[in-house]
Amino acid sequence: MAALFCGDKLCRMTGLQRVWLVAVSGVIVAAVVVGVFLMFSTQSGEGVEVHGAFFRRGVTGGGVFFIAHNHGLVEACIVGAEVLEPAGIRAELHRTIIENGVARMQTVEKICIPPRGEVRALGVEGDGHHIMLIGEVPKGIQAIKIRLILGGGATVDFEAKEQHLETMTEDHHAEHD
Numbered sequence: 001m002a003a004l005f006c007g008d009k010l011c012r013m014t015g016l017q018r019v020w021l022v023a024v025s026g027v028i029v030a031a032v033v034v035g036v037f038l039m040f041s042t043q044s045g046e047g048v049e050v051h052g053a054f055f056r057r058g059v060t061g062g063g064v065f066f067i068a069h070n071h072g073l074v075e076a077c078i079v080g081a082e083v084l085e086p087a088g089i090r091a092e093l094h095r096t097i098i099e100n101g102v103a104r105m106q107t108v109e110k111i112c113i114p115p116r117g118e119v120r121a122l123g124v125e126g127d128g129h130h131i132m133l134i135g136e137v138p139k140g141i142q143a144i145k146i147r148l149i150l151g152g153g154a155t156v157d158f159e160a161k162e163q164h165l166e167t168m169t170e171d172h173h174a175e176h177d
């Protein structure tokens with residue numbers, strides 16, 4: 001088998017040099033494979049998946065809540081959001097922080113998901129993150145379509161169904177118990 005690779009130069013190498021050559025080529029090949037994989041996984045939005053999305057109506061619009069899972073090996077950041085349907089509603093990336101027992105919302109430039117990790121964008125029930133809807137969702141619409149824009153330019157689209165708060169409160173459950 002060695003004879004196949006035995007060009008003039010290679011045959012004059014010592015055994016140790018040959019081991020090094022094989023090891024170094026192996027490392028280079030592995031680095032290229034990993035590099036291509038990382039490039040692919042950051043540019044296709046396939047590494048990021050949205051689970052359990054829903055929206056709630058609020059005074060000036062509403063909020064969209066979800067869990068975003070990053071299957072990739074590098075951090076993925078959500079840098080923007082759009083409302084695809086219905087038209088005419090703006091979306092902002094928000095975070096709720098609690099200061100001295102008072103909840104306050106702030107806009108954030110990005111929401112980053114660690115590699116092989118998740119972000120619980122469930123407002124105060126999660127890590128504070130959520131998408132704020134600026135503009136009213138017309139009455140009768142029970143599901144909206146949202147697009148997340150990732151740092152590499154890829155997009156992740158998902159549907160968020162309306163969650164009616166009154167059916168979710170502890171009091172209401174208590175009535176049935």
Ligand SMILES: [Cu+2]
Nearest residue numbers: 094095105132
């Ligand atoms: Cu908000």
